Amino acid sequence: MDFVWLLALGCFFVVTFLLLNGISSLRTDK
Amino acid sequence: MTINTFLQIGLFSAILLACVKPLGLFMASVYLGRPTLLDRLIRPLESWFYRIAGIDSKSEMTWLQYASSLLTFSFVSLIAVYGIQRLQCLLPLNPESLDAVSPDSSFNTAISFVTNTNWQGYSGESTMSYLTQMLALTVQNFMSAAAGMAALVALIRAFVRQETNLLGNFWVDLVRGTIYILLPLSLGLAIILVSQGVVQTFSPYREVALLELTTTSDGKSITTQKIATGPAASQVAIKQLGTNGGGFFNANSAHPFENPTPLSNLLQVLSILLIPAALCLTFGEMVGDRRQGWALLAAMSIVFFIMLGISLYAENQGNSAFAKLGVDQAVSDLQSGGNMEGKEVRFGITNSVLWSVATASASNGSVNSMHDSYTPLGGLVAMWLIQLDEVIFGGVGSGLYGMIIFAIATVFMAGLMVGRTPEYLGKKIGAFEMKMASLVIMLPCVVVLLGTAISVMLAQGRETISNPGPHGFSQVLYAFSSAANNNGSAFAGLGANTPFYNGILGLSMLIGRFWMLLPVLAIAGSLAEKKKIPNSNGTLPTHTPLFVVLLIAVVVIVGALSFFPALALGPIVEHILWTKN
Numbered sequence: 001m002d003f004v005w006l007l008a009l010g011c012f013f014v015v016t017f018l019l020l021n022g023i024s025s026l027r028t029d030k
Numbered sequence: 031m032t033i034n035t036f037l038q039i040g041l042f043s044a045i046l047l048a049c050v051k052p053l054g055l056f057m058a059s060v061y062l063g064r065p066t067l068l069d070r071l072i073r074p075l076e077s078w079f080y081r082i083a084g085i086d087s088k089s090e091m092t093w094l095q096y097a098s099s100l101l102t103f104s105f106v107s108l109i110a111v112y113g114i115q116r117l118q119c120l121l122p123l124n125p126e127s128l129d130a131v132s133p134d135s136s137f138n139t140a141i142s143f144v145t146n147t148n149w150q151g152y153s154g155e156s157t158m159s160y161l162t163q164m165l166a167l168t169v170q171n172f173m174s175a176a177a178g179m180a181a182l183v184a185l186i187r188a189f190v191r192q193e194t195n196l197l198g199n200f201w202v203d204l205v206r207g208t209i210y211i212l213l214p215l216s217l218g219l220a221i222i223l224v225s226q227g228v229v230q231t232f233s234p235y236r237e238v239a240l241l242e243l244t245t246t247s248d249g250k251s252i253t254t255q256k257i258a259t260g261p262a263a264s265q266v267a268i269k270q271l272g273t274n275g276g277g278f279f280n281a282n283s284a285h286p287f288e289n290p291t292p293l294s295n296l297l298q299v300l301s302i303l304l305i306p307a308a309l310c311l312t313f314g315e316m317v318g319d320r321r322q323g324w325a326l327l328a329a330m331s332i333v334f335f336i337m338l339g340i341s342l343y344a345e346n347q348g349n350s351a352f353a354k355l356g357v358d359q360a361v362s363d364l365q366s367g368g369n370m371e372g373k374e375v376r377f378g379i380t381n382s383v384l385w386s387v388a389t390a391s392a393s394n395g396s397v398n399s400m401h402d403s404y405t406p407l408g409g410l411v412a413m414w415l416i417q418l419d420e421v422i423f424g425g426v427g428s429g430l431y432g433m434i435i436f437a438i439a440t441v442f443m444a445g446l447m448v449g450r451t452p453e454y455l456g457k458k459i460g461a462f463e464m465k466m467a468s469l470v471i472m473l474p475c476v477v478v479l480l481g482t483a484i485s486v487m488l489a490q491g492r493e494t495i496s497n498p499g500p501h502g503f504s505q506v507l508y509a510f511s512s513a514a515n516n517n518g519s520a521f522a523g524l525g526a527n528t529p530f531y532n533g534i535l536g537l538s539m540l541i542g543r544f545w546m547l548l549p550v551l552a553i554a555g556s557l558a559e560k561k562k563i564p565n566s567n568g569t570l571p572t573h574t575p576l577f578v579v580l581l582i583a584v585v586v587i588v589g590a591l592s593f594f595p596a597l598a599l600g601p602i603v604e605h606i607l608w609t610k611n
Contacts, residue, residue: 002116005137006109008533012540013105019545020101023552024094027462 031346032361035380039338042296042384046303053304054311054323060210061183061203062316072209079205090196093555096184097548099200100177104144104544107173111140114166115158124159125234131157138532143167145543146174146425148269148276148395148518149509149535151527155258155279160232167276168265172216175272175305176207178427181547182309183207185431186316188554189455192562197554211305212272219301220267227290230263262288270301273425275395275518283385283398284374295377295398299385302394306423309430317455321573326433329581330391333422337411338387344407345369345379350608372403372522383408390415393425395518402505402522406605409521410597413508418589419474420515428516428543431550433581435470437572438463438553440584444570454572456562463556466549473545475592477514477538482507482596485534494525500607504600509535514542 059066080087091099115131118124131139135152142149143166154163180203187197224230236257245251262278266288269276283289283298307327314323346368348359361367366378373382382399389396390412401412415422421432438452442459445452452459485491485506495502501523508521513535520526526535571577 001133005133006112008537009105009108009112009137009141012537013101016101016544016548017098020094020097020548023466023548026465027552027556 031342035342038380039384042300045296046300046307049300049304050308050327051311053308055315057211057305057308057312058315060206061186061312066210068210068214072214075209076205079209080202083201085199085201085205087199087202090199092195093184093197093551093558096197096200096554097551100181100547100551101544103173103200103204104177107144107170108140111143111166111170112136114162115139118159118162121159121161123161123164123232125232126159128157128159131162134529134532135527138536139167141536141539142518143170143274143276144174145516145539146178146272146274146393146428147513147516147539147543148274149513149520149526149539150276150280150518151532151535153280154277155235155260160260163265163278164261168268171265171268171272171274171276172208172212173204175212175268175274175426176204178425178431179207179211179305179309180204180427181550182313182427182431183316185434185550185554186313188557189317189457191558192560194558195555197551197558212268215271215301215305216264216267219271219297220263222297223263223266223294226294227287228263228266228294229259229287230261231259232261233259235259259287266298267301269396270298270394271305271426273302273306273392273394273429275389275393277396283396284400289398292376292381295381295385298396298398299381299388302385302388302392302396303423305426306392306429309427313430313434319455319573322455325573325578326430326437326581328575329578329585330422330429330433332578333415333418333582333585334387334391337391337415337422338384341383341387341404341408341411342380344405344411345383347405349405369403369405369408372400374398386412387415388423389519390517391420391422391424393420393423393429393515393517395512397519400522401508401519406504406601406608409504409508410601410605412519413504413511413521413601414589414593414597416508416511416515416517416519417475417478417593418585419471420517421585425516428546432470432546433585435467435550435553436585436588437581438467439471440577440581441570441572442467443584444580448570450568450570453563453569456564457557457560458563460556463553466553466556469549470546471588472592474514474542477541478507478510479592479596481510481514481534481538485510485531488530490528490530491534494528494531496523496525500600500604504604507596507600510538513538516542 115136119130138151183203184197237254240255265278279285310323310327314320349369368379385398419432423429424432438454441454442452505521505524509524
């Protein structure tokens, strides 16, 4: 079960870093 | 309401106001790198930290580096807190031989403490070892608060600087916030709390003889009781100062070992609002115009006192169901009167309501009374204050950066009304800033409403609701409002320690913290690159009473529009049913 919850945490942070990149490119595009 | 009520509120407000300026200016000095009184004592410790951590305190970061550092630090903290809970049965300082915390509860609690929410689905004294309470939870009380303050300071620097992409160094801001501000204040408060009777010990729980013997339902007589103790004072101090709110014991600050006396109660409720209020002055000082800080503080205070008045009125009215039974609920020398269900007799209505409004507005989440037992209007006040994106004081750092985002939205709307180019503190507000500000304002609303809707639709969400009808709906709405806005208080009554709620509330807390922080830091990065433009006749002054009123209007209208339909299904319809019966 630990694996599932840690994977969930990992996935959230991967998505968050992708979001960070997305926002950053939004600024460059302006 | 009695004269005593006004005297107590007056005393609380006077002490808070007296502390705001000195503490605010001190914090500004800390973040500006100016000399402070604590330098001789703490500077060597600070340098030592940088040396062992390999931090170059002179180097600065772009907003992307700042955000990445904050995210990485939080991720590592999450794994550490999760690991300590799962391994506590093998680790020292576990005199009660408590078992490892379950995986879903560890997940929820790790997120809860790293995001400065401190939502507690567990009962502290029967779940967490002393080591877990200290090394995992108390450490995160400091770190999450300092991280929030660091993000705020980065945003403030964006208004001060121009034509640069550098916002400071996250690690330096984190260390300075912790060792110059949070640690000394917490140390002082913890010592005073110990003097009042808050426990601070590594001794095992005590088995004591009952003064009054009792029997269980199956006739077994009970002669002893186990009294939980532990290193509580050191955790209680930072839980209030860092607007964390997570109690050492399950009953939080209603427990006599966490909050034993009227003085401990006053100091704790003051500590809840102390740093968020003082940070307004820090903001004013750092941007070079203290009036800007006073204006934001005035906006927060006006909403706070109006909501306090409504809640006091509602709770002093008493419970209409009791009135029908002929129960005397009037104020007298023998009782405080009003609705005392779920409140400590020693605190009465005034100190319970003051705490509830403070804890809801400041994203703290600790309680000295149970919000589930408040009148529908009293419960609505606490819930709605949380739903206002936690900007009425709010969490340390997070409350003020949320309010600054609302200020940006306000100048934009005012600009639209009169045809001026929106600007705030000399920085033009453009399309990018408004897109990011909209994300910050709308994201928690989406999470709260979606999470509530999903939970009441699914059987797993409905089966642990303890009350039928609108009150049960309020329990779920409150839980998601609390999680997504990183408050942490519970309405009580909702059985939230299930894999379903641990998972979905954990995700809500993560989004409410980190997906809010990214747009805030992106705005900071964008504003820092802009030139400062001098004030002109076309500039909307942002320190005047007019701006304060506009800002309050924007905060309240956004909060009302977003949540009125949901509140109508919960506390509002409950209030109508209550008065009708």
